[in-house]
Amino acid sequence: MILNEAIDEIVDNIKGVSSEIDSERIEEMLDMLINANNVFIIGLGRSGLVARAFAMRLMHLGISVYVVGETITPAIYADDCLLAISGSGETSFIISTATISKKRGAKVIAVTSYEDSTLGGLSDLIMPIKGRTKIDTEKDYIKRQINGRHQPLSPLGTLFEVSTFIFLEGVIAELMHKMGKTEEDLKARHTVLE
Numbered sequence: 001m002i003l004n005e006a007i008d009e010i011v012d013n014i015k016g017v018s019s020e021i022d023s024e025r026i027e028e029m030l031d032m033l034i035n036a037n038n039v040f041i042i043g044l045g046r047s048g049l050v051a052r053a054f055a056m057r058l059m060h061l062g063i064s065v066y067v068v069g070e071t072i073t074p075a076i077y078a079d080d081c082l083l084a085i086s087g088s089g090e091t092s093f094i095i096s097t098a099t100i101s102k103k104r105g106a107k108v109i110a111v112t113s114y115e116d117s118t119l120g121g122l123s124d125l126i127m128p129i130k131g132r133t134k135i136d137t138e139k140d141y142i143k144r145q146i147n148g149r150h151q152p153l154s155p156l157g158t159l160f161e162v163s164t165f166i167f168l169e170g171v172i173a174e175l176m177h178k179m180g181k182t183e184e185d186l187k188a189r190h191t192v193l194e
Contacts, residue, residue, distance in 0.1 A: 006154055013159045014166050017129055021167075028125055029171065030178055032107050033063060036081035040106075042068040042097050043085035046161045051085050054168040060186040061175055068097055078105030086110070087131060087160035089117020098122040111167075113160055129167055131160030 033039055039058055043051030051067065058065040066073040068082075076082065082101040086094045089112040098108050102122055110123035113131055120126050154162075176182070 009154055010159060010162050013131055014163050017131075017163045017167055018170075020128070020130070025125060025127060026171070026174065029109055029127060030174055032081050032109060032125065033058070033083070033171075033175065034179065036107070037064065037077065037079040038074070038081075039063055039065045040068050040073070040076055040080060040082045040101070041065060041085075042082065042094055044091055044093060046157060047085040047087065047164065050161055050165045050168065051083075053165065054083070054172070057169075057172045057186075058175075060189045061172070061179060061181055062185075062189060063175075076101050076104050076106045080106045081109065082106055083109045083111065084119060084123075085112075085164060086117075086119050087113050087129075087157045087164075089114040089119035091119075095119055095122065111164055127167070129160060129164050131157065131163050 039055075041051045041055040041058075043049075055065045055067050080101075082098060084094050084098050089110065095118050098110070098119055099122060101108050107125070108123045110117075110119045110126045111129055112119055112126065113129060114120060115126050115128050176186075
């Protein structure tokens with residue numbers, strides 16, 4: 001079934017991301033998140049859903065976190081950090097937000113498939129997550145076949161978005177370990193207003 005093939009494709013991409021993780025970059029990312037006065041998270045579309053899920057877990061860890069665009073999001077300052085999720089690294093609103101953050105002295109972490117993107121160039125740290133993005137479409141069928149690049153079964157940015165979600169869940173596990181937090185600590189901060 002196509003369903004099974006699509007799941008296998010997604011799982012293979014996640015395994016590829018896992019095998020390419022740079023431990024030095026991870027340590028730097030963890031330190032930036034822990035030492036920031038406030039962490040700001042941004043992503044648009046489905047990447048925005050991933051961003052919100054990550055922000056929720058950071059809040060559970062007791063990290064002061066805001067989702068860019070929410071009405072309660074304060075100003076960003078030099079002792080803060082912005083984590084920006086954009087598969088292409090070219091999403092205009094995210095680039096604008098990263099530019100403002102840099103001008104105000106904040107650190108910027110880019111989660112993207114393209115290290116040499118505009119977002120990558122604005123960032124203090126790039127976490128590369130491979131995956132098909134909106135800009136990854138080779139229109140020439142013959143050229144794709146010759147290069148061994150077949151159309152993925154997962155549409156649009158699915159590979160990037162799902163892989164980023166899993167990667168950031170792994171980051172949460174690392175943060176829990178580094179901060180000495182348990183699942184009970186996270187449960188204590190989970191919402192009760194539901």
